[in-house]
Amino acid sequence: xxxxxxxxxxxxxxxxxxxxxxxxxxxxxxxxxxxxxxxxxxxxxxxxxxxxxxxxxxxxxxxxxxxxxxxxxxxxxxxxxxxxxxxxxxxxxxxxxxxxxxxxxxxxxxxxxxxxxxxxxxxxxxxxxxxxxxxxxxxxxxxxxxxxxxxxxxxxxxxxxxxxxxxxxxxxxxxxxxxxxxxxxxx
Amino acid sequence: xxxxxxxxxxxxxxxxxxxxxxxxxxxxxxxxxxxxxxxxxxxxxxxxxxxxxxxxxxxxxxxxxxxxxxxxxxxxxxxxxxxxxxxxxxxxxxxxxxxxxxxxxxxxxxxxxxxxxxxxxxxxxxxxxxxxxxxxxxxxxxxxxxxxxxxxxxxxxxxxxxxxxxxxxxxxxxxxxxxxxxxxxxxxxxxxxxxxxxxxxxxxxxxxxxxxxxxxxxxxxxxxxxxxxxxxxxxxxxxxxxxxxxxxxxxxxxxxxxxxxxxxxxxxxxxxxxxxxxxxxxxxxxxxxxxxxxxxxxxxxxxxxxxxxxxxxxxxxxxxxxxxxxxxxxxxxxxxxxxxxxxxxxxxxxxxxxxxxxxxxxxxxxxxxxxxxxxxxxxxxxxxxxxxxxxxxxxxxxxxxxxxxxxxxxxxxxxxxxxxxxxxxxxxxxxxxxxxxxxxxxxxxxxxxxxxxxxxxxxxxxxxxxxxxxxxxxxxxxxxxxxxxxxxxxxxxxxxxxxxxxxxxxxxxxxxxxxxxxxxxxxxxxxxxxxxxxxxxxxxxxxxxxxxxxxxxxxxxxxxxxxxxxxxxxxxxxxxxxxxxxxxxxxxxxxxxxxxxxxxxxxxxxxxxxxxxxxxxxxxxx
Numbered sequence: 001x002x003x004x005x006x007x008x009x010x011x012x013x014x015x016x017x018x019x020x021x022x023x024x025x026x027x028x029x030x031x032x033x034x035x036x037x038x039x040x041x042x043x044x045x046x047x048x049x050x051x052x053x054x055x056x057x058x059x060x061x062x063x064x065x066x067x068x069x070x071x072x073x074x075x076x077x078x079x080x081x082x083x084x085x086x087x088x089x090x091x092x093x094x095x096x097x098x099x100x101x102x103x104x105x106x107x108x109x110x111x112x113x114x115x116x117x118x119x120x121x122x123x124x125x126x127x128x129x130x131x132x133x134x135x136x137x138x139x140x141x142x143x144x145x146x147x148x149x150x151x152x153x154x155x156x157x158x159x160x161x162x163x164x165x166x167x168x169x170x171x172x173x174x175x176x177x178x179x180x181x182x183x184x185x186x187x
Numbered sequence: 188x189x190x191x192x193x194x195x196x197x198x199x200x201x202x203x204x205x206x207x208x209x210x211x212x213x214x215x216x217x218x219x220x221x222x223x224x225x226x227x228x229x230x231x232x233x234x235x236x237x238x239x240x241x242x243x244x245x246x247x248x249x250x251x252x253x254x255x256x257x258x259x260x261x262x263x264x265x266x267x268x269x270x271x272x273x274x275x276x277x278x279x280x281x282x283x284x285x286x287x288x289x290x291x292x293x294x295x296x297x298x299x300x301x302x303x304x305x306x307x308x309x310x311x312x313x314x315x316x317x318x319x320x321x322x323x324x325x326x327x328x329x330x331x332x333x334x335x336x337x338x339x340x341x342x343x344x345x346x347x348x349x350x351x352x353x354x355x356x357x358x359x360x361x362x363x364x365x366x367x368x369x370x371x372x373x374x375x376x377x378x379x380x381x382x383x384x385x386x387x388x389x390x391x392x393x394x395x396x397x398x399x400x401x402x403x404x405x406x407x408x409x410x411x412x413x414x415x416x417x418x419x420x421x422x423x424x425x426x427x428x429x430x431x432x433x434x435x436x437x438x439x440x441x442x443x444x445x446x447x448x449x450x451x452x453x454x455x456x457x458x459x460x461x462x463x464x465x466x467x468x469x470x471x472x473x474x475x476x477x478x479x480x481x482x483x484x485x486x487x488x489x490x491x492x493x494x495x496x497x498x499x500x501x502x503x504x505x506x507x508x509x510x511x512x513x514x515x516x517x518x519x520x521x522x523x524x525x526x527x528x529x530x531x532x533x534x535x536x537x538x539x540x541x542x543x544x545x546x547x548x549x550x551x552x553x554x555x556x557x558x559x560x561x562x563x564x565x566x567x568x569x570x571x572x573x574x575x576x577x578x579x580x581x582x583x584x585x586x587x588x589x590x591x592x593x594x595x596x597x598x599x600x601x602x603x604x605x606x607x608x609x610x611x612x613x614x615x616x617x618x619x620x621x622x623x624x625x626x627x628x629x630x631x632x633x634x635x636x637x638x639x640x641x642x643x644x645x646x647x648x649x650x651x652x653x654x655x656x657x658x659x660x661x662x663x664x665x666x667x668x669x670x671x672x673x674x675x676x677x678x679x680x681x682x683x684x685x686x687x688x689x690x691x692x693x694x695x696x697x698x699x700x701x702x703x704x705x706x707x708x709x710x711x712x713x714x715x716x717x718x719x720x721x722x723x724x725x726x727x728x729x730x731x732x733x734x735x736x737x738x739x740x741x742x743x744x745x746x747x748x749x750x751x752x753x754x755x756x757x758x759x760x761x762x763x764x765x766x767x768x769x770x771x772x773x774x775x776x777x778x779x780x781x782x783x784x785x786x787x788x789x790x791x792x793x794x795x796x797x798x799x800x801x802x803x804x805x806x807x808x809x
Binding site: 054056057060061063064138139 | 715716746747748749794795796799
């Protein structure tokens with residue numbers, strides 16, 4: 001039987017679990033829209049549980065180019081994301097208390113996989129919204145795929161997509177998860 | 188004969204050249220000084236793009252019945268807010284609510300705005316307006332710059348001497364200008380002294396419900412009440428009013444009301460009258476609780492004042508009131524403290540109406556009579572103990588020290604100022620920054636637009652020892668008075684709040700529907716960029732079919748909750764138009780008495796597809 005993970009590692013994982021849990025309440029990703037008429041900018045803000053910001057206004061403007069309206073209902077992920085996030089936080093806690101490295105490898109793999117799937121899912125949605133434009137819309141626009149991070153120009157709008165606190169905290173949780181691998185190396 | 192002509196022509200030309208040489212010769216660098224001067228004046232008023240003016244100037248629109256909103260110091264006009272007059276541009280007077288508020292009136296004569304006060308300082312919540320033309324008082328909500336209530340005042344004859352507010356907006360007071368029999372009933376002018384009355388309306392305003400109430404009215408002798416002010420601080424229980432026509436002239440007032448050397452300033456203790464009314468000491472007169480101040484001990488006094496005064500203004504510290512002589516070329520400083528002493532001593536005679544008259548010499552503190560300064564109309568204040576008086580006849584502003592009467596500076600105005608307005612200059616805490624003279628005559632100040640001229644406003648920088656005339660700006664007829672309030676005190680909303688419980692509101696396209704009850708057709712519709720939806724389930728959601736003679740209600744909600752996305756709603760050939768601001772619900776009610784096909788369209792340019800934002804009203808013939 002291998003030695004258990006160190007106490008320090010355990011605390012690191014507990015901290016990761018807490019941080020993962022906290023991300024439920026902070027935004028993960030956002031997109032800002034600027035136009036000559038909107039110098040103050042419009043916002044779409046994505047929490048793991050809900051959309052926020054100027055959703056109605058952005059939807060109102062998007063109808064000119066035939067983009068589908070988006071709302072909490074159009075993203076089923078928002079319904080089950082809280083359970084996934086809470087589940088991972090609980091799993092992290094379990095791994096912390098069991099203090100077994102093999103489980104930790106499993107956790108890290110799961111976490112990384114979750115992240116990758118999440119990003120692919122976002123990309124899928126962005127592509128869907130940007131390319132499945134209503135052909136009857138008053139303004140014809142070439143289909144486009146807004147980037148997950150960075151700037152894009154659509155008609156009179158410059159958009160800026162960015163990860164924010166939730167994503168940063170998840171990154172921090174990931175570091176706290178892999179920290180035990182270094183701390184307890186060679187054991 | 189010819190030689191004489193030639194000689195006089197030559198002499199004339201020579202004299203002209205001499206004069207031109209003396210006056211316009213380049214003896215120094217006066218020109219460069221002037222241009223540097225103008226540059227620094229321009230810098231004072233230029234507000235670069237992206238920055239905002241420091242002050243709002245809320246100016247009455249006189250017989251336009253509207254409120255004009257200006258930015259100070261740039262003197263740019265920002266907005267016209269309709270108050271007593273319909274305004275097709277915003278649909279004011281067309282939508283159901285404002286139509287009911289205006290009644291059948293098509294004009295008003297708005298003289299003196301008053302921003303709501305707390306402890307004698309503007310709180311920036313509401314603005315009150317008087318209508319001299321049709322005896323009304325109105326409230327504008329400064330959160331939305333929209334008129335929210337108008338109340339008719341019975342027994343009045345043009346409430347010119349209002350509105351003024353007591354220190355905590357307990358009362359919005361409006362004294363009458365023309366004496367009139369109570370209720371406006373018929374009475375021969377021969378019975379002027381007996382039958383005609385002067386009345387002061389004391390109204391209250393419920394800030395939550397946004398509603399006026401006529402608390403009580405004060406019946407007074409048939410003098411004309413010109414202007415008035417409420418006391419401040421220690422004098423805050425009192426109101427002071429100037430009178431003219433104590434002669435009881437009933438014709439040709441220009442001459443006949445200018446005979447007495449002295450008219451009166453009336454002092455009224457509103458606290459005592461409030462209590463008397465609460466104790467039931469009043470008569471019900473045409474729905475108003477009418478109290479006679481002579482029946483309430485210590486509630487009314489009069490002080491003689493040089494004839495036919497115009498303004499009476501209480502100093503920021505509340506210790507004095509200053510009468511502007513108008514026909515007597517002087518400002519008279521009266522002391523509240525001295526008045527209170529005279530009242531204490533019981534040192535007075537009875538006027539023939541039974542009003543105690545305080546001796547002029549006992550109450551007057553000082554007469555200020557700058558040589559050649561004629562026609563003082565109104566006083567404003569700064570933060571350093573100075574008063575500023577407009578001089579209508581000598582067309583100037585005079586700055587003087589209240590404590591000593593010393594004249595500090597005089598500057599011309601262009602031309603003939605009525606009131607002036609200083610930054611927060613009638614509050615307990617004036618800012619001492621800017622003064623705007625509201626002139627009655629513009630002549631050739633601006634590009635000519637023919638015989639009907641704009642009025643003119645002079646902006647002065649009053650932050651230094653000497654006043655500096657900065658610029659003149661044109662204005663539509665006719666601001667009588669204005670108040671200048673710091674922008675930080677006004678907190679306007681950007682949108683109407685989304686309120687799903689609001690009657691008649693619809694918040695999604697799918698919920699738009701039409702209900703028919705007998706000959707009433709209620710359309711619960713939405714306006715959004717860039718369409719109307721009246722009936723979500725109809726084949727054509729933007730067409731409404733009614734029968735000739737139906738009473739049609741368009742309950743429209745603008746669901747674009749986005750700043751400055753206003754939708755208009757005009758019906759072709761039906762003489763109807765109104766607007767819905769973002770998040771607002773408004774109703775247009777009318778009888779579809781003309782059969783036919785009438786396009787409906789958005790009248791306020793809203794988006795790139797504004798032109799397409801339209802529909803049809805189809806009226807089936809009977």
